[in-house]
Amino acid sequence: MSSFIATAEPGVPTSPTDAATVTNNGWFPDIDLNELRDAMRLDGTVTHDRLRLAAIDAIASINDELQAWQTGQRAAGHADLASVPAPELGGVSTHVLRYRRAVYNLARADLTEQYRTYDATKTGSQHADELEATICESRRNVRWALNDLRGIARSTIELI
Incomplete structure (x- = not known):
């Protein structure tokens, strides 16, 4: 009897250097896919093409949501997001x-939803529950980042 146990995590696939950056609309910054992969700790199970598509969709969604805010900043004479007055950390605008x-x-939230397992075993169900928390936390982080960027309070509390 023989068995095979794979213990190493999938390696991160290499990408052509010309495809490693998603060019944005000129006002918002371009997105470096290698930085995204490192920051979100995405391993090689996420292919370069899927990462690129998820990043493009995320950029489009975020740009759409910030369109009114962007229009106001352009009217105020700001050439791009980095030129909107904001404190800098590590030499980078906090807005960026x-x-x-x-x-x-x-x-990350979109990719995690796509890669969620549909295993019917108890272990598969527990793993899906863990991923659900990751998805919710990622979506919360999106809301907080956008609210912070626009100078809006992070939460609204209503009397029910």
């Missing part, structure tokens, strides 16, 4: 950091 955080977390 928050924009990236929103895009990265939305891409």
Whole structure:
């Protein structure tokens, strides 16, 4: 009798250097897929093509949501997101950091939903529950990043 046990995590696939950056609309920053992969700790189970598609969709969604805010900033004379007055951390505008955080977390949430297992075993069900928490936390991080970027309170509390 023989068995095979794979213990190593899948390696991160290499991508062509010209495809490692998703070019944005010129006002919002471009997204480096290698930085996204590192920041969100995505291993080789996420192919480069799937990561690129998830990033493009996340960029489109975030850009759409920020369109009214962007219009106001352009009217105020700001040429791009980095030129909107904001504190800098590590030499980067906090607006740019928050924009990236929103895009990265939305891409991660979408990818995690796609890779969620449908295993009917008890272990598979527990794993799906763990992934559900990751998805919810990622979507919460998107909301917080966008609210912080626009200067909106993070939560609204209503009397029920």
